[in-house]
Structures are given as structure tokens and as C-alpha cells.
Amino acid sequence: MPNRLDEVRHEIALASRMLAHENVLDAFGHVSMRHPTDPGRYLLSRSRSPQLLEPGDILEYTLDSEPVKPPALPMFAERVIHGCIYAARPDVMAVCHHHAAAVLPFCVAGVPIEPVFHLGAATGETTPFWDQQDEFGDTNLLVRLPAEGRSLARALGQHSAVLLNRHGATVVGADIRELVSRCVFMCQNAVYQLQAHMLGRVDKLRPGEVKLASTLNALPNVTGRTWEYWTMRLAEAGRLPRDRGKTSGKKWGASAEKVLRGKRRR
Numbered sequence: 001m002p003n004r005l006d007e008v009r010h011e012i013a014l015a016s017r018m019l020a021h022e023n024v025l026d027a028f029g030h031v032s033m034r035h036p037t038d039p040g041r042y043l044l045s046r047s048r049s050p051q052l053l054e055p056g057d058i059l060e061y062t063l064d065s066e067p068v069k070p071p072a073l074p075m076f077a078e079r080v081i082h083g084c085i086y087a088a089r090p091d092v093m094a095v096c097h098h099h100a101a102a103v104l105p106f107c108v109a110g111v112p113i114e115p116v117f118h119l120g121a122a123t124g125e126t127t128p129f130w131d132q133q134d135e136f137g138d139t140n141l142l143v144r145l146p147a148e149g150r151s152l153a154r155a156l157g158q159h160s161a162v163l164l165n166r167h168g169a170t171v172v173g174a175d176i177r178e179l180v181s182r183c184v185f186m187c188q189n190a191v192y193q194l195q196a197h198m199l200g201r202v203d204k205l206r207p208g209e210v211k212l213a214s215t216l217n218a219l220p221n222v223t224g225r226t227w228e229y230w231t232m233r234l235a236e237a238g239r240l241p242r243d244r245g246k247t248s249g250k251k252w253g254a255s256a257e258k259v260l261r262g263k264r265r266r
Contacts (some may be wrong), residue, residue, distance in 0.1 A: 003092065004036045007206050008043055009055035011176050013067040013241040015193070016050035018230045021239060024183045025050040029098040031170075032082040033176055035060065042095075042179035047074040054241050063087045078146050081170055084149030085156060094179040097143075099168035104260040105194060107163050113190050115205040120189030121213035123161045123171070124181045125205075130155035131165040141167050161186060180230065185217070 012033055016234040027049045035041035038174055057074065060068040063081035064113045067075065072127030081162040082095045106113050110129065130152050132139055132213055143164075152170065156162040160182060161171040171186065196202045205213065216222065 001085040003023045004041075008033050008036055009058040012043060012045065012058050013055045014231065014234075015094075015176050015180050016045065016053045017239055017241060018180055018234055019045050019098070020051040021237060022051075022184050022187075022230060024096070024098050024100045024187055025101070026099070028211055029096070030076050030078070030082075031096045031176075031179070032079075032085055032234075034093045035053040037091055039086075039090065039159070041068065044076065044079055044082055046071055047076050050115070059189070065149070072093070077142050080146050080149030081143050081152060084153040085147065085172060088111065088150070088153040088155075089158075089172065091154075094173045094176045095170065095173075096179055097168065097170045097181050098183065100183075100187045100190075102190040102194075103169050104122065106170060106190060107227070108166055110165060113163065113186065113193060114202075115213070116189055116193045116202060118195060118205070118209075118213045119185040119217060121205055121210045122178075122185040123189070124159060125207055127161050127163055127169075128155055128157065128159055129163045129165055132167070133165070135223065140164075150247060153176070159259065163232065175223075177220075177227045178218055179216065181223050181226045184230070202249050 012031055016025065019031065030044060031050070032042050032044040035043060037042060040063055042061055043058050043064070044061060045053050046059055048057055059071055062068065063083045063086055065079045076099060078257055081097050085092055085095050089190060103113065113123070113127050115125065128180060132141060132148065135151050143152055152162065156170065156172070160190045162171055163169050171179060171183050173182055193202060
């Protein structure tokens with residue numbers, strides 16, 4: 001029987017590579033998941049670029065963001081983002097912090113990202129801002145201190161995402177697939193919103209439309225379809241995690257590789 005903890009490690013590595021391939025993550029940014037059996041712990045990789053992650057890079061932390069087993073390699077300085085959100089939001093099972101190019105103009109200008117197409121409703125009607133300067137003065141903009149992480153979690157509140165002024169965004173999900181979909185669609189929405197603004201008019205979704213569309217976007221058949229699609233794109237680029245191990249996530253990689261072999265024979 002597959003070990004669920006091994007499955008989670010694979011899912012984090014796959015999601016990180018997927019989000020890097022879809023231009024949400026770059027050399028920086030990170031994805032985590034709550035521990036599958038212990039809600040007082042979470043899993044996050046060692047400090048490494050998302051596109052390079054393997055399941056073996058994933059470490060286990062308490063909600064105080066202390067490693068359960070001290071690692072030999074460096075850890076992410078901003079891991080408190082994850083620990084503080086998991087502590088404040090029992091409903092959150094996955095977290096991503098990123099600096100996507102599509103979102104950064106909104107973080108710099110202080111302009112809200114608002115849903116302008118149906119998949120953009122994945123982040124909800126409004127996305128709040130958090131300005132580190134307000135409480136902590138001049139910093140290097142990294143969220144490193146527990147007090148900073150708790151402040152960010154308060155700004156997130158019950159929302160699906162929060163924008164960090166002059167920094168990036170933090171997104172949450174009820175599972176890893178919802179998180180990945182939400183991150184990608186948030187970036188697509190930001191692009192469309194900015195382009196529509198350049199054309200002179202932004203016709204955003206109505207509150208009722210956001211509510212109905214966001215419910216639809218979170219359905220398992222929708223997030224499952226997007227997960228499979230982005231996994232295939234990753235496979236076609238030859239960027240699937242090498243160390244898949246005995247995980248349920250393996251079937252997606254194996255399926256993708258089977259299709260690719262068929263394409264090559266044709």
C-alpha cells in the first residue's frame with residue numbers, strides 16, 4: 001500500500017514544478033501541504049528552486065515552523081508564512097507563496113485583483129492587501145518573523161489569497177489541486193484585467209457570478225482536469241519529478257509518459 005506521507009511529498013514536488021512551468025513560481029516561491037494525519041504539522045521543501053524539487057527534498061515542520069528533524073541543508077527563511085496560516089486557518093490544507101510577474105504590477109500599484117472571467121472567480125470576489133511596512137517599518141521584505149507571519153495570516157482572514165505590497169502573493173486551498181488551479185487562474189485573471197484596463201474598460205464579474213463560478217471552479221472534476229492537463233504539459237517538457245516513489249501521484253506521471261511514448265512512435 002502506498003504511504004500517504006510519500007504521496008504528499010510527491011504532490012508537493014509535482015505542484016511546485018507545475019507552477020514553475022506555468023510561470024507562477026520562478027527561482028523563488030514555495031508550496032506546502034498540511035500533514036495528512038497530524039494537523040499540527042505541515043510539509044515544505046528545503047530551500048531549493050521549485051522547478052528542481054524532488055520528493056526527497058520535502059521536510060516536516062511544526063506549526064511554529066520548526067523542523068521536526070533538523071535538516072543538513074538550508075530551509076526557507078519565509079516558512080512562517082505557511083505555519084502561521086495553518087495555525088490560523090484549520091480549513092486550509094495547502095499554501096503557495098509566489099512572486100508571479102502577472103501579479104506583481106498589482107502589488108506595486110496597490111490595485112486590487114478582481115475577477116474578470118469565470119475561472120478568475122477561483123480567488124473570490126476580493127483579494128486583500130498586506131503591507132509589511134505598516135507594522136514592522138523598514139524590512140528586507142522577507143516574511144521571516146513569527147509576528148510577521150501572524151500579521152499576514154490576519155490580513156488573509158477568510159479569503160483565498162492575499163497580496164503583499166511590493167512583494168508578491170500568498171494563496172491557500174482546501175487541497176493541493178484547488179491551490180494549483182487558484183494560483184494559475186489568479187495570474188491569468190491579472191493578465192486579462194490589466195489588458196482590459198489598457199483597452200479602457202474593465203467589466204468585472206458580479207458578486208452572484210463570482211459565488212456561482214467559484215463553487216464550480218472548486219469541484220473535484222474541474223481541479224482534477226486542470227491537474228492532469230498541467231501534469232501533461234510538464235511531462236511534455238521532460239520536467240516531471242524523477243523520484244516518484246510509490247505514490248498515487250505516480251499514475252499521472254506514468255500516464256503522461258505513456259502518451260508521450262505513443263506520440264514519439266507516431
